Amino acid sequence: MSVRVSLFVTCIVDQLFPKIGLAMADVLERVGCRVDFPEDQTCCGQPAYNSGYRREAAQVARHFLRVFENADYVVVPSGSCTSMITHHYEDLFRKDPEWAERARRLAPRVWEFSQFLLEVLKIDDVGAHLKKVVTYHDSCHALRELKIHDGPRRLLQRVRGLELREMDTAGECCGFGGTFSVKLPEISGAMLQVKLASILRTGAEAVVSVDASCLMQIRGALSRAGVPVQTLHLAEVLASRERN
Amino acid sequence: MSPSSLVQIRQTLADPGLQAAIYSSTGRLVEKRRQAVVDSDPAEFERWREQAREIKKHTLENLDFYLERLEERLTARGVKVLWAKDGGEVVDFVIRLAREKNARLIVKSKSMTTEEIHLTDRLQEAGLEALETDLGEYIVQLAGQRPSHIVAPALHLTRYQIGDLFHERLGVEREVVPEKQTLIARRTLREKFLAADIGITGANFLVAEAGLVVVVENEGNARLSSSIPRVHIVIAGIEKLIPRTADLAVFLKLLGRSATGQPLTVYTSLLSGPRRPGEIDGPEEVYLILLDNGRTRLLADRAKRQSLYCIRCGACLNHCPVYRKIGGHSYPWVYSGPIGAIITPQFHGVLEEAWLPYASSLCGACAEVCPVKIDIPQILLDLRWESVKAKVRENSSRLERWAFGVWAWVMCHPRIYELASLFSSAITTSEGDGWLKSVPAPFNIGPIRNWLSQRDLPPPPAKTFRQLWRERSGGGPS
Numbered sequence: 001m002s003v004r005v006s007l008f009v010t011c012i013v014d015q016l017f018p019k020i021g022l023a024m025a026d027v028l029e030r031v032g033c034r035v036d037f038p039e040d041q042t043c044c045g046q047p048a049y050n051s052g053y054r055r056e057a058a059q060v061a062r063h064f065l066r067v068f069e070n071a072d073y074v075v076v077p078s079g080s081c082t083s084m085i086t087h088h089y090e091d092l093f094r095k096d097p098e099w100a101e102r103a104r105r106l107a108p109r110v111w112e113f114s115q116f117l118l119e120v121l122k123i124d125d126v127g128a129h130l131k132k133v134v135t136y137h138d139s140c141h142a143l144r145e146l147k148i149h150d151g152p153r154r155l156l157q158r159v160r161g162l163e164l165r166e167m168d169t170a171g172e173c174c175g176f177g178g179t180f181s182v183k184l185p186e187i188s189g190a191m192l193q194v195k196l197a198s199i200l201r202t203g204a205e206a207v208v209s210v211d212a213s214c215l216m217q218i219r220g221a222l223s224r225a226g227v228p229v230q231t232l233h234l235a236e237v238l239a240s241r242e243r244n
Numbered sequence: 245m246s247p248s249s250l251v252q253i254r255q256t257l258a259d260p261g262l263q264a265a266i267y268s269s270t271g272r273l274v275e276k277r278r279q280a281v282v283d284s285d286p287a288e289f290e291r292w293r294e295q296a297r298e299i300k301k302h303t304l305e306n307l308d309f310y311l312e313r314l315e316e317r318l319t320a321r322g323v324k325v326l327w328a329k330d331g332g333e334v335v336d337f338v339i340r341l342a343r344e345k346n347a348r349l350i351v352k353s354k355s356m357t358t359e360e361i362h363l364t365d366r367l368q369e370a371g372l373e374a375l376e377t378d379l380g381e382y383i384v385q386l387a388g389q390r391p392s393h394i395v396a397p398a399l400h401l402t403r404y405q406i407g408d409l410f411h412e413r414l415g416v417e418r419e420v421v422p423e424k425q426t427l428i429a430r431r432t433l434r435e436k437f438l439a440a441d442i443g444i445t446g447a448n449f450l451v452a453e454a455g456l457v458v459v460v461e462n463e464g465n466a467r468l469s470s471s472i473p474r475v476h477i478v479i480a481g482i483e484k485l486i487p488r489t490a491d492l493a494v495f496l497k498l499l500g501r502s503a504t505g506q507p508l509t510v511y512t513s514l515l516s517g518p519r520r521p522g523e524i525d526g527p528e529e530v531y532l533i534l535l536d537n538g539r540t541r542l543l544a545d546r547a548k549r550q551s552l553y554c555i556r557c558g559a560c561l562n563h564c565p566v567y568r569k570i571g572g573h574s575y576p577w578v579y580s581g582p583i584g585a586i587i588t589p590q591f592h593g594v595l596e597e598a599w600l601p602y603a604s605s606l607c608g609a610c611a612e613v614c615p616v617k618i619d620i621p622q623i624l625l626d627l628r629w630e631s632v633k634a635k636v637r638e639n640s641s642r643l644e645r646w647a648f649g650v651w652a653w654v655m656c657h658p659r660i661y662e663l664a665s666l667f668s669s670a671i672t673t674s675e676g677d678g679w680l681k682s683v684p685a686p687f688n689i690g691p692i693r694n695w696l697s698q699r700d701l702p703p704p705p706a707k708t709f710r711q712l713w714r715e716r717s718g719g720g721p722s
Contacts, residue, residue, distance in 0.1 A: 009709050011655075015665050016702050018709035022716070037713045042655040048648050050606060052628030056652035063656045091622070144608035173565045177605025181698075182691035184603060189698030190257050190569040191605070194267075220699030223679040 003121065005033040006071035008064075008110075010081045010212065011043040017212050023239035024077045024113055027126055030239075031117070040067045046084040049092060050178045058092055058099070065089075065102050073120065074110045077235055078211050079142025082112040087145050112142060114152045114210050114234055124154050129242035131161035134232070135204035137195070137218065138171045139211035152210055152234050159237060169198040176217035188217075196221045199229065206230035208237055245599040252574045262400060266392075266571045269399045270562040276505025277559060277613065284501065295494050297617045300553035303452075303485050304543060310452035310485045311534065317455025321517035323530045330537045331361025334479060337533065338363070338444070339370045345475060347372070347441030351433075353459070353466035354378035355446025356394055356556055357481050357535060359578040363444070374444075377433050377465040379426060386413045392572030392580065395503045395558035400571055433465070443469035443527070447480035448499065448555070450532075454489045456516055457532065460499060460509040467513050476527035478515075482534050483543075483552040495555060498615035502557035538591040548623050551587050553616040560610035560620060566603055576600070582610035586623045594630045595638070601627035665708050679703065 005028050009021035025035050045060035064085070068074050076082045089103035117123050136156060142148040149171075156164045175181065175191030182188075195218060199207055207222075209215050212233055219231040256262055281289045303310055315325045328334045342350065350372055352364060364385065367374035376385040380397035384390065387409055391397030398406070407420040410428055419425055445466050449458040457478050459466045470476045486492065500506035519526035542552055561567045561581030572580035576597045577588045585600045594601070601624050610620045635641040654661050679700035683692060695701055707715075 014709040016704065018705055018707065018712050021709040022712060025713075025716075037710070037717075039710060040658040042658055042661045045652075045655070048652060050625065050628070051648065052601075052625070052630075052632035053645075053648040053652075054629050054632075056648045059652045060655040091625075140605070140607035140609075144612055171609075173605045173607035173609070175565065175605060177607070179691075180602065180605045182694040184599070185694040185697050186253065186257060187566055187569055187603070188605070191565045192698065194565070194569075216702055217699065220679065220695075220701065223700035224681070224698075 003033045004072040005035050005075050005116075006068060006073065007035060007037045008041055008044075008068065008074050008076045008081070009037070010076060010078050012212050012216070013077055016216065017233070020077050020212055020233040020235055023233065024075070024235035026239045027117075027128075027235055028075065031121060031123055031126055033121075038067050038071070044081045044084045045092070046081060046088075047178055049084065049088060050180075054092060058096070061085075061089055061092055061103070062099060065099065065106060068110075069102060069106050071106075071109060073116065074106070075113055075116045076110065077113050077233060078213070079112050079139050079146050079148055080211050080213060082110060082115075083141040083145040085110045112146055112148060112210060114155055115146065115148060117155065117238075118151045125158040126155070126238050128159045128238045128240050129161050130159050130237055130240040132206055133163045133165055133202075133204045134206045134208045134237070135165050135167045135199060135202045136170060137167070137174065137199075137207050137209040137214055139209050139214045140173050142210050143171055148210065152208070155234065155238060156208065159240070160242070162237070165202045165204050167198045167202045167204075169195060172198075174214045174217050176213050178213070181217060189221075192217060192221045196225065196227075200227065204229065206232045208232050208234055210234050246576060246597060249574055249576055249597070249599070253570045256571045256574055257569060261402065262571065263569070265400055265402050267568050269396065270568050273396070273504060273558070273562040277502060277562070278505075280501040280505040280507065284497070284507070289498075289501070292494050292498050293615055293617050296498055296555075296615060297553060299486055299491050299494070300616050301550070303487055304483065304549060304552055307482065307485065307543065310487060311482060313452040314450055314455060314485060315534075317453070318457075318517065318532060321455060323455075323517045323532055326531060326533045328533050328535045328537070331363070331366075331535070334361055334533050334535060335363060335366040335370075338367060338442075338477060339372070341475070341477070341531070342367075342370075342372055342442060345441060347475070349436065349440045350374045350442045350444060351377050351436055351440040351465075351469045351473065352381075352443075353445045353461065353469045354381050354397070355444070355479060356391075356578060357446050358444065358479050359391060361479075361535070361537065363479070375433075375436050375440075377437070377463075377469060378461070379429055379463060379465075382429055382433065383409065386410075390573070390578060393558060393561055394556050394579065394581070394583070400573065437465075437468045437472050440469075440473040442475045442477060443471075443473040444477045444479060445470050447478050447484050447532075449486050449492060449495060450480055450484045451489050451492060451514075452485055452487050454516075456489065456514050458492060459513045459515065460496065460511065461513075462504075462506075462510040464511055467511050470513060470515055471526055474527060475529045476515075476518075476531070478530070478532045479535060480532065482536055482539050483554075499555055499557055502555075502559040502613065502615040542587075542590050545590075547626060548586075548590060550616075550618050551583075551590060551623060553618055554583055554587070555616060556583075557615055559613040559615065563609040563613050565605070565607060565609065570603075582620045582624075583618075586618075586620055586627065589627050589631075594627055595634050598631055601631055662708070662710065665704075 045057040049057035086107040093100035174195045175188040215231040364374045383398040393399040411418040518530045567581040
């Protein structure tokens with residue numbers, strides 16, 4: 001199998017968490033994909049769209065479409081950014097039929113990382129090893145807009161040495177919400193504390209998610225509280241190999 | 245954000261007792277609803293939601309027709325149907341009628357529509373005794389507060405606080421057992437029901453073709469309010485209509501389950517008019533006041549019209565992680581939670597409480613449970629867009645608008661974007677993997693300061709992904 005995959009690593013992974021992008025590339029190559037990284041990529045436009053700045057969001061979305069519209073597949077380490085492209089571009093371009101059409105044509109080829117593995121490649125075991133107790137945080141847009149629930153859990157359960165322990169609020173928002181986290185920081189922080197307590201109750205060594213943005217929020221609170229619980233993107237877990 | 249909302253939010257977040265009360269009460273309602281959905285089969289429940297949404301959509305698109313039909317049917321049975329443009333007209337009418345009838349005491353059942361127009365307060369200012377008879381509303385009225393939840397008005401109070409309140413206001417022994425507290429309220433209220441001159445209720449549904457006012461409740465107080473006093477006044481928003489009695493079934497199934505997890509509420513009253521000859525009870529006169537109060541304005545907006553589908557079940561509040569932290573009193577209007585966040589700006593103007601459409605992480609939990617499938621997150625996004633357009637018109641929030649303009653320009657120019665990322669590493673003060681608890685003063689502003697107020701900040705990595713990718717593909721160090 002030689003599927004050609006273009007990475008859209010998202011601005012947050014590019015700028016803050018490059019290891020997640022590398023891990024995703026490693027996993028995709030390991031399962032036989034030919035991976036490229038279109039260098040002109042920046043952001044999907046979601047921060048502006050969610051803040052009400054549609055004109056600015058549309059500029060950035062058009063840039064995204066120009067960069068990616070010839071890709072066979074675009075794979076994204078984020079449920080939120082994927083959903084922006086596949087679910088919200090059409091709304092963003094509701095008064096711009098040409099770009100709405102271009103967005104519609106690309107959408108079926110844009111995939112969140114775990115969904116791409118399971119639904120396009122039909123792989124649930126990538127040969128990963130990680131001796132760790134983890135808990136999985138459902139990011140809101142992955143869960144509710146892309147209907148991603150069982151998939152990442154199935155991938156985690158195939159990881160040798162890994163134990164998945166569910167938290168009681170897995171599907172509740174961590175409070176990030178993009179600009180919400182800095183527009184209404186006290187509310188965002190209060191929501192985060194609920195999530196934090198729930199994570200700690202599991203006794204897990206790491207929190208796993210398919211969205212780096214939730215992990216940034218959660219890790220920020222873990223670090224502030226001085227709790228030695230890690231945050232790992234699903235790609236980082238799946239990229240882990242046994243070291244001996 | 246208005247200072248009063250900010251103060252209320254901070255107080256609520258800082259009060260552990262209040263936090264526990266809100267979080268655990270909503271949590272119980274979430275769990276009851278979940279169980280009710282499982283019991284009725286989730287696929288079936290989903291079909292009900294779809295059906296209910298279609299009925300509401302159809303009704304609101306033909307509202308003029310159904311309103312006239314309703315008026316015709318009810319008038320034929322002797323109900324006096326009145327139309328009110330706003331709350332003031334309702335209040336004036338009720339006061340006038342009370343004077344005409346020499347009425348002193350008015351009993352009221354729970355109704356968000358009357359809360360919306362502050363009816364009880366207005367009546368009391370006019371020298372009438374207007375008493376809330378729903379237990380939660382009664383408690384909230386005694387406490388001099390407003391409801392903090394659409395379905396459970398006193399959700400923010402613990403039984404200990406209620407015990408104190410009854411002790412202070414009713415002069416009874418301090419009682420903390422909820423059942424006994426209920427008996428205390430019941431004793432007081434029974435006498436009032438029997439002595440009342442006028443009963444006021446809302447309506448959960450108005451059935452156009454049959455000419456019915458439908459009221460659902462658990463305590464029987466709405467039935468007493470609508471049947472004992474000589475005069476019964478129904479106050480309902482014009483959006484409460486449904487076409488046929490047959491359509492009622494799906495709404496009753498959804499409302500109880502969504503609100504409290506009940507397959508059906510304890511009392512469902514289908515009221516058709518005043519007492520007829522030969523009947524032994526029921527009011528002698530019935531008035532239905534159909535209230536607009538801004539609803540026709542919402543109706544005109546095709547995309548956001550669905551906000552009027554709401555059947556006031558409160559499920560979106562219970563499932564909202566924001567509501568569950570800040571509680572109902574932090575919202576500026578009687579409608580709180582996600583539904584409040586979308587209807588308040590539509591009724592009062594998008595810049596009036598400009599923070600409301602932004603008081604959401606867009607997590608989507610509300611839309612997932614809404615019994616009539618209102619796309620609340622999408623409406624929030626639309627309202628944010630309107631808010632920005634209004635800011636452009638008024639030339640306000642200039643810094644934010646400028647920042648998004650620059651941001652978009654950078655994001656459309658990959659080379660500049662890459663250069664800009666180099667600057668961010670200047671913020672770093674520590675080497676290694678440690679997250680930042682603070683940043684040097686010049687950077688500790690705006691979003692960064694707000695971020696750091698709650699959690700640590702990731703240090704910018706030594707190299708961005710694109711730099712690492714070039715090294716990886718170019719055979720550089722990996």
